[in-house]
Amino acid sequence: MVLAGLLVLGVAAAARAQQPIDAASLYAKTCASCHGPKGTPSAGMASMHIPDFTTSAFAAIPDSSLRNTVAAGKGRMMPSYKTRLTTEQIAALVGYIRTFGRH
């Protein structure tokens, strides 16, 4: 009985680990309130100096630097996510915000 329970838990954990990260909904839930649904901050956010993810200036910043910023936070308004998101989630989000500049 206990063994069967452990087995079920193990299978569930493996299934979770293999699930691809849904970066789009994670972004929508966690980041879009400040960064805008398409990576351009809304006019109301202008005073926060939020970078526009669609610009070429943004594209020039290396991924490693963006991952560090998301983990550590930046300035007074950009929160630190290192205790709330996994390294994999942060990497997926950085990949996702790159796509905003490509259309």
Ligand code: HEC
């Ligand atoms: C409360 C508002 C807020 C939320 C929520 C927020 N950000 Fe930010 N973010 C900012 C601000 C403000 C800046 C500009 C910080 C600065 O340059 O001082 C910023 C900057 C950034 C940068 C630019 C880093 C650089 O090197 O210039 C990235 C990347 C970023 N945020 C990603 C994210 C991601 C991914 C999320 C969701 C997990 C997120 N942000 C959630 C406000 C926010």
